[in-house]
Amino acid sequence: MPNTLVMIIRHAEKPVLGGADFGVTEQGESDPASLTVRGWQRAGGLCSFFSKPPAPMEKPASIVASGTVKKDGSGTRSKRPSQTITPLARRLGLQPDVTYSKGQEALAAEAIRIAPTPVLVSWQHESIPGLAAALVGGAGIAPESWPDEDFDSIWVLQNDGADVWSFSRQSQGLLDGDG
Template identity: 35%
Template sequence: MPCEKIMLIRHAERPSPDKTIRGVGLSGEKDKESLTVRGWQRAGALVRYFAPLGDHFAHPALATPHVLYACKAGPQAPSLRPQHTLLPLADFLRGRNNAAFNRDFYEGEEKALVEAVLGAPGPAVIAWKHNTLPLIANLILGDTSAPQSWPFSRVDMVWVFDRLSGGWTMIQVPQLLLAGDSDELFA
């Protein structure tokens, strides 16, 4: 059965350009391609956001994903942040519902990514880079009705797509997981 729900997020917090806030790798070492401490906090909080106890979701549009997609790191774009954002959730779900964690698509391969997601079983979550999130939304919806920019400073939003009668609908769901998260929707 093809995918009926797609949840699209931006990777969690990144290091600051002035290097006052650093990235931290899996082993605690300084790593400019990894999440910040706050980013790792968000990644951990996403576990119960997408897989809450008793299925009591923060918003009724959310669902526990059966497959997770994160932007693949490579020589041209070495960031591990999309993968790290979903890593705690992927580890948690692997032990519960054997969710697949797909890291096969590079930035620039959004069309192939969306084709794979549309054919995936069950709900899916995608963590990607902010500059191409609107493109992914356009490919899912088949039009440009989604916001055409994702604010650089925002890592606290979920775009939820539901398949209805052959087409797709989209809503925005603020995460509201950490202090300072905003409930302001994107225009």
């Protein structure tokens, strides 16, 4: 396997059941499957961040996002992973791969391994540890959970070309309260 850099983010902010924030589409229409206004602010901030990211990260050559229809049996739909990276993908002129969704982490990991590197991935937080484990060939390198309230982290997985993976956690630091 050649040197590989994979940067994984959780989709941006979502509506909270019973909360004051609600989801909106890119056109501003109410939609519970979409990002909140704060989530759209984060998505916009990611454009600048990933255009010239700090080391060890690099500008993405490809982007993978969880598809809208979840394959984990939950039956729910979420546009948030793809909405989170849409502004950045447009800026970079990249077509995101949204072939796989929550519940298909092993298949997504296979696609990530062969995607042009560096790869940026936007996924649902509860499934990111499974995705990371599938990508690196087992648990123990990345954390086993992603905190519910964490929209700021970036998990950075690097393969040195000899199939040895390393992990680091970086902060986006884009919005008030991040870090």
